[in-house]
Each structure stands twice: as structure tokens, then as C-alpha cells.
Amino acid sequence: MSNTLHCPFPVLGVAAWSGTGKTTLLEKLLPKLREQGLSVAVIKHAHHQFDVDQPGKDSYKLRSAGAAPMLIASRQRFALMQETPGQEEPDLAYLLTLMAPHAPDLVIVEGFKAWPIPKLVLYRDGIGDPAILSDPWAQAVALSGEPPVALAPSVTRLNLNQHEEIARWVSEWVDQQRRSLA
Structure with a gap:
């Protein structure tokens, strides 16, 4: 696993415990992001x-x-x-190189929790270890209730059930990342 990934496009991990609703959220987000003019590629980790x-x-x-x-x-x-x-385990750095010819505006990575990439962390009360909210790579957390642990001041807090709010944050995050990549 590489410590730093260098990609010509922003990469955002969506990290959560199984059963939190990663795929369900992405099914809602992808059409909203496409409506905003973003081409979004997805890399999904399968545990089987x-x-x-x-x-x-x-x-x-x-x-x-x-x-x-x-x-x-x-x-x-x-x-x-x-x-x-x-x-x-799959090599995320290699998989990301496969996305380069497609020139996406964003690559969302579902799974790959341990990789050092910027993340949108999802947490639903009672599912999995709340320590996931303390991931040092977390840019934002989307929760279904009050956070069970203190969030870092730099982490944006979102409502897991407000798909428009999450899509707006992702779009703004992508714009910020593209400016820093330019």
C-alpha cells in the first residue's frame, strides 16, 4: 500500500461499516453529481x-x-x-491508474478503509466501531444522529439522510480539489 497516491483527478473514499448504507447512498448521490455536470467513476472493493x-x-x-x-x-x-x-488485497494505486484514460472529474472509492485517501465517513448508530469517525483522512462525516466520539475540528459534519446536502458537499470538495490539482 502506497503512502501517497498521485492522481490527475480527485479521489474520495466512502468508508463505513457493512450495513451502514454506502451503496444506497451512492445510488442517490451519483445521479445528483451527474446533474451537476460531474463525471464520476467508482471503484468498489469486494470482500469475497x-x-x-x-x-x-x-x-x-x-x-x-x-x-x-x-x-x-x-x-x-x-x-x-x-x-x-x-x-x-487489490492494489488501489494500480486500480486508480486504470481510471486515468477515462479522465473522470472524481473517482469515488467504496471500501478500502485502510488506504490513506481523503474520505467521506458514514456512520449509523449501532453499526460498527465508532472509531471510524476518527479516521485521520476523514474530510467529512455523515451521521444518522449525534456523533458518539468527538470529531476533529477540520471535519465537516453532514446528515446521513440528507442526500442533497451530501451531494453539495461532494461537489464543493471536488471543486476545491481540482483547483489544488491545477
Whole structure:
């Protein structure tokens, strides 16, 4: 894991314990950010084995036969699949380099809690360890109630249930980051 990531675009982690509603929040935020003119890419960490193609399909057969990587494309989409045997955890720095050709305005990283990247931390009362609110990389925290621990003075406090407020903060944060990258 690298201590510093250098990207030509802002990267914002969304960190929370399972069951807090990361994906649900992103489903609400992404259309709002797109309405504001932002192109947003997402990198999602999966804690389990997953497959994007199905047994019996040609892409599955070719990947299983050793194609590395395997890219399947149609008029509507393409998917690049790469086997990573022996890799303990995905390398976020490498995954971010895959986003560079797409020139997004923002890359949201869901999961990857331990990586040293700016974060929007989500916390819902009674789910997970409240110590997540003390992440030194937290730029903002979105909570469903009062914070169970003291928040750093530099951290913006948001209401987890106010999607417009969170989208506005993300948009303003992106603008600030793009100015500092320029």
C-alpha cells in the first residue's frame, strides 16, 4: 500500500461499516453529481470472490482457459476481467491508474478503509466501531444522529439522510480539489 497516491483527478473514499448504507447512498448521490455536470467513476472493493460473467458463456470459457486479461465488448459496454491469483488485497494505486484514460472529474472509492485517501465517513448508530469517525483522512462525516466520539475540528459534519446536502458537499470538495490539482 502506497503512502501517497498521485492522481490527475480527485479521489474520495466512502468508508463505513457493512450495513451502514454506502451503496444506497451512492445510488442517490451519483445521479445528483451527474446533474451537476460531474463525471464520476467508482471503484468498489469486494470482500469475497465475485464473477461478472457466467459459466457457459464464451468470455467465461476463455478467461478460465487462461486469457489474462479478458476483455469483452459490445455496442453498450465493455468489461475487462483480470485474474489476480495470490494477491491478498487489490492494489488501489494500480486500480486508480486504470481510471486515468477515462479522465473522470472524481473517482469515488467504496471500501478500502485502510488506504490513506481523503474520505467521506458514514456512520449509523449501532453499526460498527465508532472509531471510524476518527479516521485521520476523514474530510467529512455523515451521521444518522449525534456523533458518539468527538470529531476533529477540520471535519465537516453532514446528515446521513440528507442526500442533497451530501451531494453539495461532494461537489464543493471536488471543486476545491481540482483547483489544488491545477
